[in-house]
Amino acid sequence: MIQVNHLTKVYKGKMFETKALDDVSFSLQEGSFVAVMGDSGSGKTTLLNILGGMDSATQGEVLFFGTDTQKLSPGQLDKFRKENISFVFQHFALIDEYTVYENLEAPLLARNVKKKVRKKEISEVLKSLGLEDFTYQLPDQLSGGQRQRVALARSILCKAPIILADEPTGALDEGNTSRVMELFQALHKEGKTIILITHDEKVAAYAERMLLLRDGRLIKQSGGQE
Amino acid sequence: MHLWALLQSTFLQIYSRKKAFFVTLLLLVVSFLVVDYALMILVPVCGSKAIFSQTLSRDSGDIYCLNMWKYFFPGYYAQEDIYSLLQDIQGLEQVEGAGVYFYTNTERITAEDSDLLVISPELLSMTKLRDTTGSGIDLSSQEGSHPAAVGYALRDRYPVGSVIHDIQQETDYVVKYILEKDCRFLGEDIGSGLCASLDERIVVGASAYLEEYMFALDYAISQNSLCFFVSPKADIAGIEPQIYQCAAAYGLDIYNIKSFSEKADMSFGDIWQEKEQFVMPLLLLIMAVVATIVSSMIEIYTRKRTIGILYATGYFKKDIKRMYIMENVIKLGIAFSVAIAYWNTQRDFFAQDSAYFVLRQVFVVSLALTLVMLVVGSIFPLRQLDKLPVAQIVMEESE
Numbered sequence: 001m002i003q004v005n006h007l008t009k010v011y012k013g014k015m016f017e018t019k020a021l022d023d024v025s026f027s028l029q030e031g032s033f034v035a036v037m038g039d040s041g042s043g044k045t046t047l048l049n050i051l052g053g054m055d056s057a058t059q060g061e062v063l064f065f066g067t068d069t070q071k072l073s074p075g076q077l078d079k080f081r082k083e084n085i086s087f088v089f090q091h092f093a094l095i096d097e098y099t100v101y102e103n104l105e106a107p108l109l110a111r112n113v114k115k116k117v118r119k120k121e122i123s124e125v126l127k128s129l130g131l132e133d134f135t136y137q138l139p140d141q142l143s144g145g146q147r148q149r150v151a152l153a154r155s156i157l158c159k160a161p162i163i164l165a166d167e168p169t170g171a172l173d174e175g176n177t178s179r180v181m182e183l184f185q186a187l188h189k190e191g192k193t194i195i196l197i198t199h200d201e202k203v204a205a206y207a208e209r210m211l212l213l214r215d216g217r218l219i220k221q222s223g224g225q226e
Numbered sequence: 227m228h229l230w231a232l233l234q235s236t237f238l239q240i241y242s243r244k245k246a247f248f249v250t251l252l253l254l255v256v257s258f259l260v261v262d263y264a265l266m267i268l269v270p271v272c273g274s275k276a277i278f279s280q281t282l283s284r285d286s287g288d289i290y291c292l293n294m295w296k297y298f299f300p301g302y303y304a305q306e307d308i309y310s311l312l313q314d315i316q317g318l319e320q321v322e323g324a325g326v327y328f329y330t331n332t333e334r335i336t337a338e339d340s341d342l343l344v345i346s347p348e349l350l351s352m353t354k355l356r357d358t359t360g361s362g363i364d365l366s367s368q369e370g371s372h373p374a375a376v377g378y379a380l381r382d383r384y385p386v387g388s389v390i391h392d393i394q395q396e397t398d399y400v401v402k403y404i405l406e407k408d409c410r411f412l413g414e415d416i417g418s419g420l421c422a423s424l425d426e427r428i429v430v431g432a433s434a435y436l437e438e439y440m441f442a443l444d445y446a447i448s449q450n451s452l453c454f455f456v457s458p459k460a461d462i463a464g465i466e467p468q469i470y471q472c473a474a475a476y477g478l479d480i481y482n483i484k485s486f487s488e489k490a491d492m493s494f495g496d497i498w499q500e501k502e503q504f505v506m507p508l509l510l511l512i513m514a515v516v517a518t519i520v521s522s523m524i525e526i527y528t529r530k531r532t533i534g535i536l537y538a539t540g541y542f543k544k545d546i547k548r549m550y551i552m553e554n555v556i557k558l559g560i561a562f563s564v565a566i567a568y569w570n571t572q573r574d575f576f577a578q579d580s581a582y583f584v585l586r587q588v589f590v591v592s593l594a595l596t597l598v599m600l601v602v603g604s605i606f607p608l609r610q611l612d613k614l615p616v617a618q619i620v621m622e623e624s625e
Contacts, residue, residue: 054617075542082540087620093535097242109235110540112228158540 001030001193002051002162007060009046009216020046021057022216028195028209030161033188035204036197038213044197045166047213051195052164053081064162082110086158090167092147094139100126100150101135107158125153129183145176152183163187165196169203181206227545235545236552250521251557257514258565258592264508265588266569314472318465343424345411347431353411355429357403365402365431372430375403379425390428399430515599518557522550522607526614533611534619547611551604558603562596 009021021043028034038044049055051062053069061068064084072080086107087093094103101122108118126132129149139147148168155163165184169177177200185206188194196207204210212220227235240247345353347366355363357375365373376384381404384390390399409424473480526533533546566589 049617054620078542082542087538093538093620095242095532095535097532098238102238102242105238106235106536106541107539109231109238110227110536110545112231115234154539 001032001065002028003061003063004051005061005063007047007050007062008058009043009050009055010058019216021050024060024213024216024218026211026218026221028193031188031191031193032209033184033194033207034196034209034211035207036195036211036213037199037201037204039199041215042213043216044213046216048164048166048195048197052085052087053077084160085162085164086155086160088148088151088155088163088165088168090170092139092144092151092171094147094150094154096139099136099138100131100142103139103150104154104157107154111159121157122153125156129153143176144172145179148172148176148180149183152180152187156187161191162193162195165194167197167199169198169200177203227541227548232545232548233552235541236549236556239549240553240556246521246525247553247557250518251560253517254514254557254561255564257510258561259568260506261508261511261595262565262569262588262592264506265591266585314475318468318472343427343429345429345431355409355411355424356406358406361403363403365429367431372397372399373402374399375405375429376401377405377423377425377427378407378409380428384428399428405429511595511599515602518554518599518603519606522554522603523610526550526607526610530614530619533614534616537616538620543611543616547608550607550611551600554600554604558596558600562592566592 004027005025007021007024008019011018011020024043024047036044036047046055050057053072057070061070063069064080067080069077069080095106098106104122104125105118108121113121122135123132126135129152131146131149131153134142134146134150139150142150148171151168163184168184169180172180181203184194184196188208194207196203198204207223209223210221211218212222345365347364350363350365355375357363358378358381363375365375367373374384374390376390384401386401386404388401390401391397405424407425411424469480536546537543566585569588570585
């Protein structure tokens with residue numbers, strides 16, 4: 001389903017060139033739950049950004065269902081991303097001025113979902129994540145764990161088959177970390193493909209497969225199909 | 227994205243920062259109120275300039291006109307005095323003519339857009355209305371009967387003696403005259419509007435309408451008649467005091483059209499000196515435009531994280547741009563509407579009969595200004611948004 005072939009990313013500065021990814025290749029099946037691990041600067045986030053269509057590769061290809069996203073026009077890439085990918089960020093990426101409800105409403109509005117349906121879907125997802133009491137609160141009135149659950153709720157509402165999560169538990173305590181990871185597992189069971197970046201082995205253990213990056217190179221793959 | 231979803235997203239965005247939106251809106255509303263006020267002063271001046279241009283291009287001496295504006299309020303309509311004054315002035319040496327048609331080929335205030343034209347019976351002698359028998363027309367009401375004159379094309383539909391019922395005024399008019407073919411109030415050389423052919427119109431006296439009578443028709447006819455030229459060779463210094471003296475004897479105002487027109491010809495420097503009522507609102511408007519642009523640009527800069535998040539959750543860049551345009555449309559639309567609605571309630575500010583005319587002009591100019599502001603106010607922020615590395619912002623969210 002996802003095929004990454006010889007992916008290389010070089011950032012060119014005035015004086016130096018930095019190779020963030022160096023000839024990375026792997027493939028993932030639909031419905032996989034993969035943890036990408038590595039130290040800071042190992043290229044994990046760069047890989048995620050390229051997979052999410054936010055950044056482009058210097059070389060190589062990223063095939064989703066046979067389509068090379070590197071060859072798509074910006075408009076096509078936007079459309080592809082909207083239909084296939086949702087993001088979960090370390091710092092939640094919630095709009096501070098919007099209430100929880102409004103934060104969850106935004107992706108549905110972007111997908112032209114009608115008001116009644118929006119209301120129903122938001123209510124259901126909030127209930128399933130135990131957030132119904134916070135519907136009309138602003139993000140800064142919530143704890144870190146609650147915010148990340150809201151971010152996950154938003155990701156669920158996007159209805160994208162692939163979830164890219166960048167250190168989603170990086171700002172959470174242990175209790176909230178396990179709760180959020182259980183939610184990821186539940187999403188995985190529902191058939192979502194999850195690519196999760198972490199440097200925490202405990203978090204990585206929730207995934208069925210692990211990719212280890214070092215200095216931009218994929219040095220180890222474990223679990224699942226390699 | 228569908229338009230409706232975009233609109234809801236825009237409202238969501240506006241609501242989330244309602245205070246900032248309200249402040250910008252307030253500035254725009256004040257600007258439009260002041261600018262519309264200035265336009266209401268400016269429009270008649272520019273209009274007069276256009277109206278007078280043809281007459282002024284003649285090789286004539288000074289032109290004087292009765293200042294009719296003050297006579298349109300109830301109780302001030304001194305018709306008899308005006309007639310007497312005209313006769314007195316005509317008696318003066320060096321006055322070439324009175325009752326000249328002054329507004330040749332120009333658009334003017336129009337009466338109600340109905341088949342029924344209302345006119346003060348006393349003014350009929352100043353018009354060119356003639357009936358088919360060649361007899362004079364008298365539309366004064368007598369013993370509860372209200373006479374009417376019908377256009378030539380209506381002669382079979384409303385023959386002499388037939389009754390026309392005015393549903394609006396609950397009044398019956400008895401057809402007394404059939405107007406000559408292609409009959410006009412003021413002759414063929416006069417422009418459109420009131421001076422068009424009356425073939426399909428019905429003319430009635432104003433007496434039955436006293437309560438709601440609008441003086442538009444009287445105004446146009448009087449203005450066409452109550453002006454007079456002074457010979458180009460005239461000794462202005464000598465004749466002008468006599469003219470003013472005549473007017474003063476009846477308590478009426480007379481003004482010199484040429485000097486009035488020259489005011490409209492003033493240079494920008496003169497306008498700056500003498501017409502700050504136009505310049506200040508213009509500056510305010512420019513400030514409002516700049517404020518709109520700057521606030522939009524600052525907003526894009528300070529809200530780039532929000533823009534990035536919207537992008538990451540499925541909004542396209544073009545959707546976000548449309549949201550900004552919609553927000554500007556809403557802001558400017560509200561400001562424009564509030565200002566027009568306010569001035570519409572303040573019609574007494576003008577002579578009543580000219581209010582609609584002036585407001586219509588102000589509406590058009592103000593609408594044009596709104597569109598210009600919308601374009602100017604959106605171009606720069608949208609260009610800035612175009613350059614915004616949205617993907618970069620989303621990536622920064624991961625760091």
